[in-house]
Amino acid sequence: MAVVEFFPPPSPMPSATLHPVVRFNICDCYVRRPDQAERVIGTLLGSVSDGVLEIKNSYAVPHNEPADQVALDVDYHNNMYMCHLKVNPKEVTVGWFSTGFGVSGGSALIHDFYNILPPIHLTVDTGLRNGQASIKAYILVNLSLGDGPLAAQFQEIHLDLKMIEAERVGSDVLKTTVTDKLPNDLEGMEASTKRLYSLIDDIYKYVDDVVEGRAAPDNDIGRFLANELASVLKFLQMIFDNVFNKIIQDNFALFYLSSLIRTQLSIVEKLNTAAQIL
Template sequence: MASSKQTVLPFLPSSAGFTARIHPVVLFNICDCYVRRPDQAERVIGTLLGSVSPDGTVEIRNTYAVPHSEPGDQVAIDVDYHHNMYASHQKVNPKEVIVGWFSTGLGVSGRSALIHEFYSREVTNPVHLTVDTGFTDGEASIKAYISINLSLGDRQLAAQFQEIPLDFRMVEAEQVGFDILKTTMVDKLPNDLEGMEASMERLLALIDDVYKYVDGVVEGNVAPDNNNGRLISDALSSIPKMSPAVFDKVFNDKIQDNLALVYLSSLTRTQLSIAEKLNTAAQIL
């Protein structure tokens, strides 16, 4: 296990100076990976990406799942997949580096120590993030840990996971989306067409509210507000000026691009599923 210094008993190790900040997209990615996990898999694990500030604050901005299996007391990680995913991510976001790993479930276990040892070889002092997707205590418990070695003289006795402070970091747009999702319960996730339809209905409702407000101000039924006026002016000025024909062409082109992406992603998932089944069959034979 990686550690910044040796700790001698009977003094307890300290995690002072270590804090973590997490963006909402990380939690959504982890939940999505858990929903799409392979059959019979109890939990999913993956790599955390972000940055580390000089004061020891770890900012977690992104993540990806890593295939693994846990037969008995052992753990097998697809190291090649992990390295390939990280290399691909570096081409897109070179400033985001490995800062730790995540797992679903409540708390840590003995097998978590084995996985943490692997990530300790990837980065110094990795952060271990746990997300209780099973809502064991009636809520999604989210905690962050670091591992500290317990030593007696030059002899290492054990490794201890110690919890560190964890804060949520959200920009204004993320906060709005997070609040909506937090208070919304649906029977099933909407598909792309249903999501677009709901967004357009919401946009039309907002436009209708603006029309009513402006008409009320003009007729003298509503007291004018300079701040609202500036916001409406900024919104109107941000709309690109184009003819209806050009708008229709741009909109239709965007729809075609989205449909092409959906088709390609569906084709990729099918190919991966076929490759996984062939690989499983080859191992059986």
């Protein structure tokens, strides 16, 4: 009797981190998809370091799904990838994504096209079946019957959402159902500063609790705080005020110039429209 063997994924189990720009780009591609398309398929770009795959960018690839087959526009994929390498040569193809709930019957065929080892398959549930746009990452493992291959199975791996503070502010705004307007640079800076003050207050409270004996000391936290404080550049108050004021003035100048450019473009557009009418 033949024995079905299961080949586990590489050890240790790989994990992945996802930047928020990839998530929003996939959702934007889904909203802008052709009317006849049920889902969006595309390429994931990023890098691998210490066994952790970091997904930093993505782009959609046109495709057709007649019957149970999947046909990708390979020329479009190759052209987009070559253009991307000219801008970000350190970001390579790390897998592919698709919208929808879980993997489908044709996922293995597309997975074979991205023949890097091992490619990541990212799924985004744009149908909100569980009340949210759940995102999952998979790798492909193989089953065999005796000496011959039998089937392939997608196995879910750990996925973290990685973002810096500026991205977190924008993500919190876009996650809300309704918003009046997107925050400008100053509003984003204000939100980040308030969050920084909140974190500093939490640190103050923890240190005071440890000193007063209300909380048990943690050597790892203490070393982390000491390293962070040692990494902060020490400025005199006058020097810091001058540097900060110059940065603020530069930001105001850029904001003013961008407003002038937008105004000029609007005037030119109106003049062109009037000239066509006349």
